[in-house]
Amino acid sequence: MSFESPIPPNPSGAPPLERVTVMQGQALASANASIEYSTVLGSCVATCLFDPQSKVGGMNHFLLSEPPANLPGTQVDEHYGVYLMELLVNQMLSRGARKSNLKAHLYGGANVNRNMMKIGTMNAEFAREFLRREGIALMREDLGGTSARRVDFRPASGQVRLRTVEDRFAPPVQPTLRPALSTGDVELF
Amino acid sequence: MTTTTTRILTVDDSPSMRALLNHALSGHGFDVSQAEDGMAALDWLAMNEVDVVITDINMPRLDGFGLIERLREGSRHRDRPILVLTTESSDEKKARARAAGATGWIVKPFDPEKLVAAVRRVAH
Incomplete structure (x- = not known):
């Protein structure tokens, strides 16, 4: 089993794993072989x-x-993106x-809603650029297009299952805002 | 009136974060140098002068706590302002940084204006 191996089919239908949904704005990691992360x-x-x-595997x-008005020059809120990564x-x-062992896959970034100008593309480009700067090898990507995707990822084995799903299964697009409690507050001792 | 440029060493294992810090601080006229972890920071500080250190916590080789402790052990950096800039939000980690001798605690994602104000306030 490796990061390049897909999750095998489960013909017996047995529920082998605890499925954990990774919600927008979340980042989870585990070495627990009984966990499967899932997201649409x-x-x-x-x-x-x-x-x-x-x-050890993880998914965000x-x-x-x-970006906020006081951060011109970027197309997305790079500060918050770097923070989430x-x-x-x-x-x-x-x-x-x-960190030197980390390998990455990237999924998503579809331009599902034609009214939102290529927001998926901009997010995908941010993620690629982040990995490049950090020296984290990008082993596989399935980005862009117009279709929603479902990704299942087993953190302890690195196995991934990727499926295209109907757009109606994708959560409504809500651009991630910086959390209200995390605004770079400064406390001097 | 003489003006001197405030020299800052940013210590973070993430090149992306170092680039954001460099952009935010250089744009306000600070002289910014970078180190990729606590060990690299100690090496740099052995040869260079600095007015303020801004350090991450989670780093390989020597983390932010270790860096602060090592700097406070000697006389040269005993009073150097050291700001911790971190994704950590736990009170326990904050208390540990304070006990190690940190000057301040800033939670990522940082606000450039607040960061610059904090640097100006602690710089001697």
Whole structure:
């Protein structure tokens, strides 16, 4: 089993795993072989990270909004995007992964809603650029297009199942805003 | 009146975060240097002068707590302002940073204006 192996079919129909839905704005990681992360993506992007040595995997799910008015020059809120990616990386490291071992898959980023100008493309480009800058190898991507996707990911084995689903199954597009409680507040001791 | 540029060392293992910090701080006239973890920061600080250190917590080799403790052990950086910039939000981690000798605690994602204001406030 590896990050390149798909999740095998389960003809017996037995429910082998605990399925955990990764919601928009979440980043989860685990080395638990009984967990399967699952998410449905329209314009949102999911990053799957896997450390083949420590057998730790993680997934996030994000859709970045336009940047705040005081941060011109970028098309999406890169500050919040880097924060969400760092949350995922830190979750991985706290469970024993090493950053230099990390390999990535990217999914989603469809332009499902024609009224939203290529927001999926912009989010996909942000994710690719983040991985490039961090030196994290992108092993597989299925990005763009106009169809929603469902991604199932087993963090302990790195196995992935990707399916196209009807757009109505994708959650409504809600650009991710910075959480109200996390606005870069400063506390001097 | 003389003006001197405030020199800042940013310590973060994420090149993306270092780029954001560099952009935010250089744009306000600060002289910004970068280190990729606590060990690289110690090496850099052994050879260079700085006015403020801004450090992440979760880093390989030597984390932010270790960096602060090592800097406070010696006399040269005992009073150097050190701001922690982190995704961590737990009170326990914040208390640990304070006990190690941090000057301030900033939660990511950072607001460039608030960060700049904090740097100006602590810079001697």
